[in-house]
Amino acid sequence: MQINSIEKLLAQTLAETDLSKKQQAVLNASLSLFAQQGFEHTTSSEIAQQAAVSEGTVFKQFKTKQGILNALLEPFIENVFPRVLNEFTNKITGQQYHNFEHFLCYVVKDRLTFAMENQKQLKIFLQEIIRDETMVKVMYDKWQVLLDEHITPLFITFQKNKQLIDWPISRIMQYIVSILAGYILPRILTNSMATFDIDQSSQAASDFLLRSLTPLKD
Amino acid sequence: MQINSIEKLLAQTLAETDLSKKQQAVLNASLSLFAQQGFEHTTSSEIAQQAAVSEGTVFKQFKTKQGILNALLEPFIENVFPRVLNEFTNKITGQQYHNFEHFLCYVVKDRLTFAMENQKQLKIFLQEIIRDETMVKVMYDKWQVLLDEHITPLFITFQKNKQLIDWPISRIMQYIVSILAGYILPRILTNSMATFDIDQSSQAASDFLLRSLTPLKD
DNA sequence: ATTAAATGAGTAATTACTCACTCACCTTAT
DNA sequence: ATAAGGTGAGTGAGTAATTACTCATTTAAT
Structure with missing residues (x-):
C-alpha cells in the first residue's frame, strides 16, 4: 500500500x-x-x-x-503531446545549430521520462481510449494540430538540410511514435516500468531510428 | 448493424x-x-x-x-503468434535461398493480414490484456518460447550471413513488432481497418525496417 | 415419445449515488 | 472573553436501478 x-x-x-x-x-x-x-x-x-x-x-x-x-485524465491528456515541442520548434527555426539528431534524442528521452513519471495515468488512459470513440477523436485532432503546425515545418527544414529522409512527415512520425510505444507499452503491461533504464533505452531507440531516417550519404 | x-x-x-x-x-x-x-x-x-x-x-x-x-479470445490467443513461423523456420534452416528480407516481408504482410481479418477479436483482446495480469503473463511466456525456440536460431543464421545487424534478437524483434503495431493500433482505435492497404503498408514497413536492420556494407 | 434446445419471468447481489445529520471551526455581537 | 450563529466538509445508512444468472415450462427435432 x-x-x-x-x-x-x-x-x-x-x-x-x-x-x-x-x-x-x-x-x-x-x-x-x-x-x-x-x-x-x-x-x-x-x-x-x-x-x-x-x-x-x-x-x-x-x-x-x-x-x-476525468479529473485524473485531464492533465494527462493536456500533456501527452509535449508542450515542449512548441518551444523546441521556435528555438530551431530561427537558429541552425540544432539538428535532427539533437531533436530526436531530446524528444525520445523526454517522452520516455514522461511515461515513466506518469505510469498510472498512462495505464488508465490506455484502458479508456481503447473503448471511447470520443477520446480517440480528441486525441487524433490534437495529433493533427501538432503535426501540421509544429512538426511539419521543422521536419521540412531538416529534410532541406539533408538531415532527414525525404518521406512524408506523417510516416516518419508514425515510426518514431511506434518505437517509443514499443519501449513503453510492454513495461506498462508488466508493471515493470520502475526498473526502466531511460538513458540506455532512449540511446538505443534514437540509434535505431537514425539509421533509417538519416539519408544515405554518397 | x-x-x-x-x-x-x-x-x-x-x-x-x-x-x-x-x-x-x-x-x-x-x-x-x-x-x-x-x-x-x-x-x-x-x-x-x-x-x-x-x-x-x-x-x-x-x-x-x-x-x-473466453470462447472468442481463445482462438485469437492461439494464433496471434504465427504458427507459420515454425514452418518458416524449418524450411529455412535446411536450405539457404531464403534470406532475411524474404522473411521480413513475409511476416510483416502475414501479421497485418491477420490483424485485418480479425479486427474485432484484436480490439477485445487489447481491452482485456491491459487490465488482466494473468493474460499478460500467458502472452509473455508464449512470446519467450517463440523467441527462443524459433526466432533466435533463425536470426543467428541471418546474422552469420551478414544479412541482419548484430544486435540482440529481442531488440530486433521489439522493433519489428513495434512497427507492425504502429500500423495496426491507430486503425483499430479509429475503426478504419477496412480501408487499410496491406500491400502498400507492408512494403513501406519492410522498407523502413530493412534500412535499419541490414548491416552497412563497406 | 424422448431428448435436446430455447424461453423469459423471476431473483439475488451488487453498487453508484443521495441525503439528513454531525461537528469542528470561524465570525460577529455583546 | 464568551455566547450565539453560521458554514461547509465529512459521514454512513439507505435507496433505486441495474444486471448476471436460474429454472420451471414450452417448443422443436429425430
Missing part, C-alpha cells in the same frame, strides 16, 4: 488546486485502484476504504465516479 | 465446432458488441437482443459472460 511512486502530473494538480486532504486522498486512491483493477472494476466503497474516507466523501467533490476519472 | 466483415478466426471456430445456429448467433453478437462497447459495457440482454435470442439461450452453452469472452 505504497504512496504514489512518482506520478508527477497528479502531484502538480494537487499542488495547484486547493483540495482538502481527504479529497486528495480520494484522487490518490482512485489513481492507484483504477490503474490496478481498471475503472469498471473499482467500486466506490473500495475507493473510500483505500482513501480512509467515508463513501459520501468520495462523491462530495467530483459528483460521479466518471468525474474522478 | 452489418454482419461480421471477415473475422476469419470466428468463422473457423464456428465451422469446426457444432454449435446450434442460435449459439453461433450468440457468439457473433457478442463479438460485435464487445468490440464496439467493451466487455463490461455489454449486457446479457443486449447480446440476446442482437442475436435475436432469449436471454436464457445466452447462458445455455457458455454458462457465463466470461465464458463467451
